[in-house]
Amino acid sequence: MWKQKTQLTEVDAPEFEAQEAKLDPATELPAPTAEEEFAAETVEQTEGGSLAKPEQTELEQMKAERDRLLDRLARLQAEFENARKRADRERSEFREFATGSAAEQFLPVLDNLELALKSTGSVAQLRSGVGLIVKQMEEVLEKMQVKAVPTVGEAFDPRFHEALGTVERDDLPDQHVAEEIRRGYKVRERLLRPALVRVTHNPKQVEE
Numbered sequence: 001m002w003k004q005k006t007q008l009t010e011v012d013a014p015e016f017e018a019q020e021a022k023l024d025p026a027t028e029l030p031a032p033t034a035e036e037e038f039a040a041e042t043v044e045q046t047e048g049g050s051l052a053k054p055e056q057t058e059l060e061q062m063k064a065e066r067d068r069l070l071d072r073l074a075r076l077q078a079e080f081e082n083a084r085k086r087a088d089r090e091r092s093e094f095r096e097f098a099t100g101s102a103a104e105q106f107l108p109v110l111d112n113l114e115l116a117l118k119s120t121g122s123v124a125q126l127r128s129g130v131g132l133i134v135k136q137m138e139e140v141l142e143k144m145q146v147k148a149v150p151t152v153g154e155a156f157d158p159r160f161h162e163a164l165g166t167v168e169r170d171d172l173p174d175q176h177v178a179e180e181i182r183r184g185y186k187v188r189e190r191l192l193r194p195a196l197v198r199v200t201h202n203p204k205q206v207e208e
Contacts, residue, residue, distance in 0.1 A: 102144060105140045105143065105144070106137075106140060108136065109133060109136050109137050109140060112129075112132070112133045112136065113133055115129075116129045116130060116133065141185070144187075145187055145188055146185055146186070146187055146192065147185065147186060148183050148184065148185055148195075149161070149183070149184035149185065149186055149191075149194070149195040151177045151180040151183075151184070151195050151197050152177050152178070152179065152180055153172070153176065153177065154176065154177050155173075155175065155176055155177075156175050156176060156177055156197070156199050159191070160184060160186070160191060160194055160195060161177060161184070161194055161195050161197050161199075162184075162194040162195065162196050162197070163197060163198070163199045164181055164196055164197065164198055165198050165199075166198060166199050166200070166201040167179060167198045167199070167200055167201065168200075168201045168202075168203065169200045169201070169202060170202055170203065170204050172200040172202065173200070173202060173205065174200060174201060174202035174205040175199060175200065176199065176200050177195075177197045177198070177199060177200070178197075178198050178199060178200040179197060179198040180195060180196070180197055181195075181196040181197060181198065182195065182196040183195055184196070
């Protein structure tokens with residue numbers, strides 16, 4: 001009995017040593033399976049491309065934004081140029097319309113002047129005809145909001161009057177318009193040209 005047990009112990013010992021050898025860290029590990037290799041490659045690609053891919057995407061976005069802004073700028077420049085040309089054309093058309101409208105109102109006056117030149121009447125008749133033409137001209141100017149600058153008897157106003165000299169008179173206040181040399185005109189309150197006048201010098205008022 002004892003001998004048999006001893007033999008069994010001697011036989012089992014080598015098997016135990018073999019099992020310990022299999023667990024030795026120096027022993028080669030088994031080759032990875034295909035699934036394990038695929039998982040490892042996926043991890044490497046993710047770790048290696050995690051920085052490059054966002055940078056490439058950001059660069060592409062910046063290029064797209066640049067192209068979009070350049071296209072928008074080109075469109076705005078084209079629109080601005082078209083608007084400028086349109087404004088110039090409209091301004092030119094307005095000037096032509098305004099000039100034509102004003103000239104049209106003076107055509108009847110010109111017709112009457114030509115008739116006066118062809119007239120064979122007396123001097124008095126010619127003078128009367130010219131007076132009617134002047135009145136017609138004033139009516140045309142009034143329709144265009146053009147009015148004569150008030151002069152004789154008005155206080156001298158350097159904004160609307162241009163003095164060519166003084167006249168000594170005691171029947172008008174000092175520094176008032178005594179004579180009108182050339183009529184002045186204004187459109188509403190905007191002066192077209194000043195009236196040329198002579199201004200009174202009243203010695204009585206000056207002495208007082």
